[in-house]
Amino acid sequence: MNYIKRAMENTFLRLAKEFPALLLTGPRQTGKTTMLQKLAAEEKIGRNYVTLDDLTERQMAKNDPKMFLQIHKPxxxxDEVQYAPELFSYIKIHIDxxxxxxxxWLTGSQVFKLMDGVQESLAGRVGLLHMSPMSQAESCGADTTPFILDLEQLTRRVRERNPLDTPALYERIFRGGMPALVSGQYTDHRALYSSYISTYLDRDVKEISGTINSLRFMDFITAAAALCGQMLNYKTIADAAGIDQLTAKGWLGILERLGIIxxxxxxxxxxxxxxxxxxxLYFYDCGLVxxxxxxxxxxTLMNGAMSGAILENFVVSEIIKSYQNYGREAFIYYYRDKDTKEIDILLEDSGKLYPMEIKKTATPQKQLTRVFNVIDKATLERGTGAVLCTTDRLSAFDSENLIIPIWGI
Known part of the structure; x- marks a missing residue:
């Protein structure tokens, strides 16, 4: 498989010079181990490698973490450190x-905020990063800085990429961001995701929750995917999967913990x-959806009932990834009031609110920006607005409202 440079490489190396420990989390098969093995080889200092997917190593790490660190010296x-939270206290002792x-260098297939033991043991000592499936910027080797509504930065972004028409954009959405698909190692979309769910997701879900009905869980995650880009409704998901709402809420928590949603x-x-x-509710990988x-x-997806929802999911996830890869948190929200006025994205940055609408159209109308007026009473100043759509070029309605091609995010 040809290695595709990850946007997070420079961020990781920068933080590795500052923090005694770095924890890179994210779903399985997104390239965490591959990237760190590449960076470790380039270090040329003989960094030790051990994975807790190895049951022998895992048992030692859990039962005798002090001995484990004597054998695997810094x-x-x-890899997969979430299997032995007992290590964290001894890592803290070594760091101090x-x-x-x-x-x-640590990896884990669970979101760090929800990983047992990290916050308590390594607070202030560990740099935290999250790797999602590949962004479109990574897949085409383009600018991967955080997405902001700055005309100069946006001009630079679109210059580095090849324009996509709507069918090509939906092909990118349909394919998804798994490195094995993006690199061409695998070409069968269904086979890869089927294997991913049965081999990794099913195993990790059972690791967290214990006994679980795999068929019911498949119905559940399918119901959740069908509601991507929509307001969370436990009852709808529960009814579709034949489970109660409390179970649906718990299973969504598992998907969030695993970095799927x-x-x-x-x-x-x-x-x-x-x-x-x-x-x-959103998924990090639209190919999985x-x-x-x-x-x-x-x-079929482009012309189907989900075309608008999955396009919105794609846009939101791409913006989130652009911040994750830079080691920054995206302060991103949506707006909807009880009069049904809605803004798809509100991005808060540098004391301003930047409103954005997402539309499946190549020729957006300026009236789409009228809804932005609802945030004029907010305490933060309203910044530049934008319609993110399937247009073929970067342009603007006026000095305050841009038209941005989704392939340029």
Whole structure:
């Protein structure tokens, strides 16, 4: 498989010079181990490598973590560290004793905020990064800086990429961001995602939750995928999967913990009244959504009932990834009030709110930007607005509202 340079490489190396430990989390098969093995080989310092997928190593790490670290001495790369949270206290002791940047490179297939033991043991000592499936910027070797509504930066982004028409954009969405598909190692979309669910996702879900009905869980995650880009509704998902709402809530928590889904929360501001409180549900990888919802090909998806929702999911996930890869948090929300006025994305940056609409059209109308007026009463200043759409070039309605091609995000 040809290695595709990951946007996070420079961020990881920069933080490795500052933090004694770095924890890179994210779903399986997104390239965490491959990237760190490449970076470790380039270090040329003989960094030790051990994976806790190896049951013998895992048993030692859990039962005798002190001995484990005597055998696998820093600088060390410990893969799938979530299996032995017992290590964290001993890593803390080593860090407090030696204070060497880069001693511990750690990966985990769970989101760090939800990983047992990290916050308590390594607070202030560990740099945290999250790797999602590949962004479109990574797949075409283009600018991977955080996405902002700055005309100069946007001009630079679109110059580095080849324009896509709508069918080609949906082919990119349908294919998804798994490195094995993007690199061409695998060409069978269905076979890869089927194997991914049965080999990795099913195993990790059972690791977290214990006994679980695999068929019911498949119905559940399919129901969740069908509601991507929509406000979270436990009852709808539960009814479709034949489970109760409490179980649906717990299983969504597992998907979030495994880095499969994330939420966009409504923008909260007491100057803006009558707002909804439910988050919206998104998947990090649209290829997984397309597989789960059983679209046969990208053309069918483009013309189907989910075309708008999956396009919105793609846009939101691409923006989130652009910040993750840079080691920054994206302060991104949506707006919807009880009068059904809605703004797809509100990006908060440098004291301003940047409103964005997502539309499946190559010729957007300026009236789409009228809804942006609803945030004029917010405490933060309203910044440049934009319609993100399937147009073939970067342009603008006026000095305050841009038209941005989705392939340029």
């Amino acid at each position: 600088p060390v790369f410990i 004793r030696h204070h060497r940047p880069g001693d511990f 994330f939420y966009l929360h409504p923008y909260a501001n007491n100057m803006l009244k009558r707002m909804v409180t439910k988050p919206k 397309a597989y789960l919802t059983k679209w046969s090909d990208s053309a």
